[in-house]
Amino acid sequence: MSAGERPRAAVIVTGSELLTGAISDRNGPWVARELGELGFEVAHLLLVGDRPDDLADALRFAVDAGCVLVVTSGGLGPTADDLTAEVVASFAGAELVLDEGMREHIGGILAGWAARTGFAGPALEEANRKQAMVPRGAVALAPVGTAPGLVVPRPGGPLVVVLPGPPRELQGMWPAVLEAEPVRELLADVPAAASRSLRFFGLPESEIAATLRDLGTERDLSGVEVTTCLRRSELEVDLRPRPDAADVAAELHGELAARHAKHLVSADGTSTDELLATALLERGWTVATGESCTGGMLASRLIDRAGSSAYAAGGVVAYSNEAKTQLLGVPSEMIEEHGAVSPEVARALADGARERFGADIGIGITGVAGPGGGTAAKPVGYVCFCVTTADGVVLARDPRLPGGRSDVRERSTDLGMHLLLRTVAPRPAG
């Protein structure tokens, strides 16, 4: 690598099921994020089927891309089509040898499994032996499930880290990867990531682009890779500097936070959900939900975290007018006069939920999720929100949200979380 650049790493994920489109790979993004935080530039993420030739080609492709580190996942199981260890050994020019200690270790795990399931015999012994074969010169990592991991140095590079496919096993093995001697040696030469994150709510990506263009006229920003990612209506902005541009990233970070302060959720990447949970716990407040179009999504989101029973009181999902009236005390005359989707009903849902569950805060959401049910005055995407507290605080919004049915429901849930945060932890004035 030339001065000022980051060493490159690649991720290779094996599994034919990933190429049928039936499932999305979870390991690639997870490993890529870890590698980025260690200071690598991730050159690519490559998904291949369980075919030895394709895996061998993928390893050579990482060499051509100038990678000093390759992390693979999958293909370490006990069956004949699990061939990663063999292919990597051949790539590294090392023969596979039986690791006696590992054979015993795996044997112990399998014996426990055999005792529980009643399954044993020669097939199990063969599996045990196969999984304990280690390329000569490699470091074997103790299994988290039954498959060991491998750290395999190749003369001239790259270093290959071989991990199992189940995400729980892969993630559980990561600390051992970082402690393996060849990995530690490699990391000693990797400059710290020095990356920074910010989160904004309701800010379009184009605004960040405009700010970058503007700042770019005054100073050279080319040393900082800026990536933006819109998730749950929050724009996450990541700044990844080259080793010689950490100060530019710090300056840029400050400018972005200052220029878009109105939309800033956090200057350290903390999400709305995390901030809300912390703020509720600090205040000792509880929340109750009265949902129509989101149909339980907000209630469910509130209890995502362990320990959420301390602040999530409960909720009612009320689609029909009868349910709104009977379960949350929304006056039927109000529904007749203003319609079920109206700021008035949103407030009554919030108050009703708060009172029924004896909570400190209530939130009401009622809207037109579509695809049917829209009118000229209240089109698809029109959603009314209201947050009320026992102290009389009222925060209301009635935007028209873009997108189809699931977009409207998801964006409504996002905005609901945001409004709860603004109520529990109001911005300082100015």
Next chain:
Amino acid sequence: MSAGERPRAAVIVTGSELLTGAISDRNGPWVARELGELGFEVAHLLLVGDRPDDLADALRFAVDAGCVLVVTSGGLGPTADDLTAEVVASFAGAELVLDEGMREHIGGILAGWAARTGFAGPALEEANRKQAMVPRGAVALAPVGTAPGLVVPRPGGPLVVVLPGPPRELQGMWPAVLEAEPVRELLADVPAAASRSLRFFGLPESEIAATLRDLGTERDLSGVEVTTCLRRSELEVDLRPRPDAADVAAELHGELAARHAKHLVSADGTSTDELLATALLERGWTVATGESCTGGMLASRLIDRAGSSAYAAGGVVAYSNEAKTQLLGVPSEMIEEHGAVSPEVARALADGARERFGADIGIGITGVAGPGGGTAAKPVGYVCFCVTTADGVVLARDPRLPGGRSDVRERSTDLGMHLLLRTVAPRPAG
């Protein structure tokens, strides 16, 4: 390709944000599934950053892998770092030329946007011109957003299909891809996929593997690629035959369905959620939910589909004992005697929800999601389910579900949907 094999295709997804781990790629799996259904074998799925050299390497890698078709996504925007069209033109050995018709088409789209936003000027004209540059000999596809797609033949292959990054635009452009002349010519030589799917609920993958081993002793199954995918507690089994093995796949499909009939959800890949929606609409029944540990996830899942207001009556999320008693009429003595997590309370939640919302079916779920709150008798993962109908049907389960907090909640929601389906559409006897 040799006889009996399928032509290979590759998917290349560009976007530096995909390599930071911040988001998962949605285009790759979507395109891979479409390609599989067209009869291709997907050789690999490669994610690279917005760097022209890496994209060029990725295209050459697809050549080395023997691909006749490459689909790319992303990098078609108006800014300087959107370079896909340029890199693909160079790969195909074709110069970029201005497509006047496309320039006018995009100009019209941008003019409408400028009128709405008030933004116009030379930057917009430059963007317009850049997006209308098309490799000579390529077919341009009309924009779904503002970026056109491209179908670019390369002498000697592969054919390169260039699509925009936003999933809505990419998917919206797919029908036009299939109609483009060079794609139609290529597809004429691709043997039909003849793939088959089955879905099972609560069947471990190892049972399918055991059946395959058993059947493999009697006949040659090597012509059929079998992939399994566990999603929402359902095991989806896909059978993808080589062109000469369609009859083997048909036979295998029948054997798998027959041997695992007890766990079969559908023999055509239809999901529990789809079957439940159809069955509820056919019967004209409505459902109400009384949820504790799932906290609204089941209610939310029930209204995923458009038109769900016809069968989703509503629900109550009741974590606290007071909420269970006050909102759903669970007797407090029952909670004291049996505990909040008990089959008795699950049934009272089901009955309470059904009665409060005037629904035909009620479902109650109460369990220990963890990480805290478990006891020896009721450990983390112990969840009680009950479905009741106005006619007196009662279907109850109280399994111990494996995994952490989010696993237990998701599996509970899956099992809740399954039990609703079994109530609304019971299996025929035998």
